[in-house]
Amino acid sequence: MEQILANGLYLGAQYALIALGLTLIFALMNVLNFAHGQMYVLGGFVTYTVYAQLGLPFVAGLFASAVTLAIIGALIEYFLFRPVIRRSSREESTMLLAAGIAFFLDAVILLVFGEKQRGVPKIINGVLNWDFRLIMPYDRILIGFLAILSIVSFILFMQYSKTGRAMRALAQDRVAAQLQGVNVDRYSMIGFALGAMLAGLVGGLLVTITGVNLGMGGPTSIKAFMMVMIGGAGVISGAIAGGFILGMLESIGLSVLSQYGDITYLLIFASLMVFLSIRPQGLMGKPWG
């Protein structure tokens, strides 16, 4: 029991961080970022390069992942989404653009980093063993802790900083935000960069546990969308709830259902369909909170 909870929490924290980035971009720009998973993978490869290949400290790798993805996010917003949103009034345009970016990033990752699974040296050795009720390697505990720390910092940033307040205002009422002097272009760019940065950060965190490979992008995007659907699109608390719920379900499924084969996600998808048909707006579905 303790074991399932601990695994769920650890996984949920990573997931929530991914979902936060996705929901932020959606709330600010009404863009479904299908390339979110690829951004996560890219973050993993950047940390791999800096930490495993160049031999720099792990923190430097994390930092590099966050900064690289923030820059990539900003560039993507400026050169791709901004002109498309300006010229097109149809939402499908940005969806297709996002899908295109996902394929493009996959190709870039393949060219630059190859198709092999990559891992990094353990950041700390040792395993916490509490009476065999809860067994957890120290590196997982540390990564889980860092993820929770990032979530808390993100919430505090959105709640109390001037930039965070401006982004919330923009998500709640675009026209009113402009009338307070919020520059829509600038804050869309900041929001996209921040969302991409969160994806990169999780990539950097998780590469220490699961390693990274090219194929992880698509499935990660799908999981991120599931979390956002569970919690309610565009709502911070929803993304966090969705992340932890999915993490917990996966953890329960892996330990309880494993004797029946690999059916955890089959069940999760089936329940999600039922859930959404009853509550299509998700748990906390409202325009941003």
Next chain:
Amino acid sequence: MNEMLKFDNVELYYDHVYALKGVSIDLREGETVALIGANGAGKSSILRAITGLSKTRSGEVRYLGKRIDGLNPAEIVKMGIAMVPEGRRVFPHMSVKDNLLMGAFTRSDKADIARTLEMVLGRFPRLKERYSQMGGTLSGGEQQMMVIGRALMAKPKLLLLDEPSLGIAPKLVQDIARSIVAINRDENVSVLLVEQNSRMALSISNRAYALSTGSIVLSGNSKELMQDDRIKAAYLGGDL
């Protein structure tokens, strides 16, 4: 008195339908000017053109001598124009405090912002009582006070108000009217007031323009307009 705003022969279209066809108005420093007219006359469009929310097709908008048509809203707001938009547009999931602080978005002097906040809360004590409540859960009247307060937080030189009396109890309309007079007098703010409640608008303004289907049809001193038969027939017919 110095000229604050000049709206010169402005045309504004939404797609292919005109909303303003050659409208000219002006406003001098310290004045309260009212814009009255029926639904769809183009009152809100004038305010949207001033703040850059809608692009004009031709004509000029000048503020303190500078051309501002073509600038984006953020730039215009920064120059000292604040607007209380039609339908209030509160930030529903933000506290009263955060709603007000958003109004000071273009400012950076923390001490000065704190002074303005104190002034706003002094003017609208109800907001102080509801300080941490979410904007969307306030009553209509409280929301109206909050968005006027939000606009004041920008420390504007020119305040644009779009139908502040809409959907508010008559008793509160008087309070709001008094606040507008007081703000204009004490805070060194010029006011451009759009109202369907013409009686209220004429009673608290120096001058007024009457608008009909995208053109100015009458203008002049508010007191005189209140006695004008055409105005009486068209706008003051129904009693409050």
